[in-house]
Amino acid sequence: MTTMHSRPAGPATELLDDLRGAVGCTVLAAGDAGYDDARRVWNGVIDRRPAVIVQCDSTDDVAATVRIAGRHRPEISVRGGGHQVAGSAVCDDGLVIDLSRMDGVTVDPVTRTARVQGGARWADVDGATQRHGLVTTGGEVSRTGVAGLTLGGGMGLLHRAFGLACDNLRSIEVVTADGQVRTASTTENPDLFWAARGAGRGLGVVTAFEFGLHPFGPDAAVAQVIYPYDEAATALRRWRDATLVAPETVSPEAALWSIPPDPEIPAELHGTKVFMAAALYAGDPAESGEALTPYRRLGTPMVDQSGTVPYVAVQSALDELVPDGGRYYFKSHFMDELRDEAITTLLDCDRNRPTPETLIVIRTLGGAIDRVSRAESAYAHRGARFNLSIDCLWTEPADDDRVVGWARQTWRAMKPFASGGVYINFAGLSDEDDVSREAIQGADTSRLEGVLSTYDPTGLFASAAARL
Structure with missing residues (x-):
């Protein structure tokens, strides 16, 4: 329902009137019931107030909205799952094209493909594909939006076996x-x-x-082992050495974290700083032993949660630890190697980790990722061996500067060991001044600019393209 307070001032009023007269879906402005819920995104740090939010129900709604936007020229942001750390799904004073109601997934088990609407999340995809014993690489939190993760590349637990999310694309609308x-x-x-x-x-x-799909599931063999923090340096070096000879059927991960409040772990251990190693085997669980065993022998296990579990349970295991409305800040580096000096520096930084929920994650790359050539996709980081992700989680706004400051300091400390590349999905906030488009896009920057100028010669989506 429109209220007397729901009309933005100036040119935005005309935009609002035109949209309400042209689209059959919900169009919201400040003061409307549902506006505040619609402008919120996963990251509670982001608090923006768009002039207009169009909650599209169909591609026709999207097309009509874009045509009207072309006449009025507002700043535009596009919301899929709303899970992007930088909050690029919403802008101040502009137009949000919200796809969150467009979340359908249709699977064709014969052609092994899935058609996924732009507002779907990975839980929608995993649930639909696993009913047919099929899978594609998706995010490690099932509430993550498909669109944002895929368009930025899309790392996941299966990427060395099946490639990044974007590598599995057959087409887009x-x-x-x-x-x-x-x-x-x-x-x-x-x-x-x-x-x-x-x-x-x-x-x-x-x-x-x-998306193209691969046979896998419903069960998956995983290694997930927690080691004492005082063994972290040795365990991380052993983890690195194991990854260098790992088969492509595993995409090993390591983390410096504090034990979360997992009911399967004794309560007295919750909050204890630890080193964690994890891997999922992309094949028959009965054949996983040789591939996963190295990650269970990196030191003296405190807790070993390895076993065979449903794939959808693995994909959703972290969901409750990263709730909607929490405060988040991620930074990343790509690395061609993980030298002993880098491990020492990383542990020095980690000793001052600002909150128990905050973690540092190292993901192993290569495998199927590197079988896609640079000419085939705009993902610029083929050939990197590792991705280092500094993932800050906290709850109190008063801690914003302290937590973000630690993340940026850690990112700068690790820069000498990095390749110079930055993963766009873990690039910080939209006002970062230490990440360039070249760091994200590499040598493909000029080619990308050419594509953008071909399909958007007047720069209608320029603000979205510039936003991290």
Whole structure:
């Protein structure tokens, strides 16, 4: 319902009136019931007030909205799952094109493909594909939006076996700046498809993704072992050495963390600083022993939670630890190697980790990721061996400066050991001044600019493209 306070001032009033007259879906402005809920995103640090939010129900709604936006030229942001750390799903004083109601997933088990709408989350995809014993690489938190993760590359527990999320794309449906609905694939608008595989946002509004699927599940063998913090240096070096000879069927991860409040772990251990090693085997659980055993022998286990569990349970295991509305800040580096000096520096930084919930994660890359050439996709970090992610979690606004300051200091301390590349999905906040487009896009920056100028010559989505 529109209230007497729901009309933005100036040019935004005309935008609001035109949208309400042209689309059949919900259009919200400040003061409307539902506006405050619609402007909130996963990261509670983000508190922005758009002039207009269009909650699209269909691709036609999106196309009509884009055409009207082309006449009024507001700043635009696109919301899929709303899970991007930098909060790029929402902007101040502009137009939010909200796809969260468009969350359908259709699986074709014969062709092993899934068509996924732009507002879906990975829980939607995993639930639908696993009913057919199929899977594609997705995010490690099931509430993460499919669109944002995929467009930025898309690391996950299966990426060394099956490639990044963007590597599994067969095609996309996208509304470009002229309001036209286009299909992009290797044979149709291939330049746009190239950009959609890793360049992030700003290409238009991707309303649907078609993914190729792989046989896997429903059960998965995992190694998940917690080691004492005083063994972290030795265990991390052993973990690194194990990853260098790991088969592509595992994508090992290591973490410096504090034991979360897991009911399966004795309560007296909750909050204890530890080193954790984890891996999921992308194959028959009965054949996982040789691949997973090294991660169970890195030191003296405090807790060993290894075993065989449903894949969907693995994918959702972290959901409750990263709730909607928590405060988050992530920074990342790509690394070609993990030298002893880097491990020492990382542990020096970790000793001052600001909150128990905050963690440092190292993911192993390579495998299927590197079998996709740089010419095939805009993901610029093929060849990197590791990704280092500094993942800050906290609850009190009063701690913002302290926590973010520690993350930035740690990121700077690790920079001498990094390749210079930055993962767009873990790049900080939208006002970062220490991350360049070249760090995210590498040598492909000029090629990406050419694609953007072809499909958005007047820069309608320029603000979205510039936003981390």
